[in-house]
Amino acid sequence: PIGSLKDKVVWITGASSGIGEHLAYALAGAGCKLILSARRGQLLERVKAECLQKNASLKSSDIEVLVLDVCDTDSHEPAFRSIISKFGKLDILVNNAGRSQRARWEDIELSVDKEMFHLNVFSQVALSRLVAKYFLQMGAGHFVITSSLAGIAPVPFSGTYSGSKFALNGYFYSFAAEKIDNRIPVTIVCPGSIQTDFLAEAYTNKSGEKYGEHTNENSKNKVSAQRCGTLMGIAIANQLSEVWIAKPVVLQF
Ligand code: NDP
Numbered sequence: 456p457i458g459s460l461k462d463k464v465v466w467i468t469g470a471s472s473g474i475g476e477h478l479a480y481a482l483a484g485a486g487c488k489l490i491l492s493a494r495r496g497q498l499l500e501r502v503k504a505e506c507l508q509k510n511a512s513l514k515s516s517d518i519e520v521l522v523l524d525v526c527d528t529d530s531h532e533p534a535f536r537s538i539i540s541k542f543g544k545l546d547i548l549v550n551n552a553g554r555s556q557r558a559r560w561e562d563i564e565l566s567v568d569k570e571m572f573h574l575n576v577f578s579q580v581a582l583s584r585l586v587a588k589y590f591l592q593m594g595a596g597h598f599v600i601t602s603s604l605a606g607i608a609p610v611p612f613s614g615t616y617s618g619s620k621f622a623l624n625g626y627f628y629s630f631a632a633e634k635i636d637n638r639i640p641v642t643i644v645c646p647g648s649i650q651t652d653f654l655a656e657a658y659t660n661k662s663g664e665k666y667g668e669h670t671n672e673n674s675k676n677k678v679s680a681q682r683c684g685t686l687m688g689i690a691i692a693n694q695l696s697e698v699w700i701a702k703p704v705v706l707q708f
Pocket of ligand 1: 468469470471472473474475492493494495496498523524525526551552553554555574601602603604645646647648649650651652653654
């Protein structure tokens with residue numbers, strides 16, 4: 456079914472590693488034209504080269520590397536304009552960039568809350584509002600959000616992260632409800648534990664204290680980033696409104 460996405464122009468934020476990277480491979484395989492954005496340009500170039508290898512019918516000009524700190528909301532409009540002038544259209548925006556940090560609820564500083572909400576929520580909302588105006592004008596478009604199961608159920612020691620993903624879901628369910636007649640689907644993807652760098656970083660707080668273990672032992676409960684990217688591609692092609700990607704896990708306290 457993912458072949459139906461051929462020639463779609465898709466902008467993926469956070470495409471330099473993990474889930475965004477593997478979604479890029481799945482979409483390149485389906486013949487999408489891609490805008491790969493994140494801060495680490497060298498990694499994006501590597502992802503681009505791999506995408507071109509996955510699909511020999513794609514040309515180098517079909518994949519754009521866009522170095523962008525999504526938190527810098529002033530850079531959204533020039534970035535969006537450059538995409539339209541290069542590709543002539545944008546079909547799908549994947550809001551995927553994000554990070555987490557684990558800490559005890561009472562220890563979290565407000566500055567950490569603000570920083571994480573700025574990345575995980577406000578930057579995605581700002582970018583999507585800009586793109587929403589374009590989608591509404593075109594009468595077509597598709598938002599994809601990499602949210603989290605932590606945006607549906609609480610996860611211990613992830614208060615800020617969980618709060619940010621609940622908020623993200625609220626924003627986009629509300630967009631979907633408001634624009635139900637405008638043919639702009641919203642796909643909210645809620646992964647559980649996926650094998651990426653994200654968890655290793657998240658499990659150590661600023662003072663080096665570890666919350667839980669990021670070990671091979673519990674990695675059997677994680678889904679590979681490749682599988683997550685492939686499943687996301689299928690969810691996008693089918694315009695599912697919500698998808699959960701997880702293995703059953705047992706939480707121990
Ligand atoms: P990674 O750390 O591998 O990917 C995070 C991506 O976000 C990177 O490409 C990073 O690129 C990008 N990013 C971070 N900050 C910024 C920024 N300021 N501007 C632009 N890009 C940024 O982790 P994942 O692939 O796991 O995470 C991707 C998404 O998946 C996140 O939204 C995360 O919340 C979500 N998720 C992950 C789960 C997991 O278990 N791994 C579970 C549920 C949800 P760069 O550093 O180059 O800017």
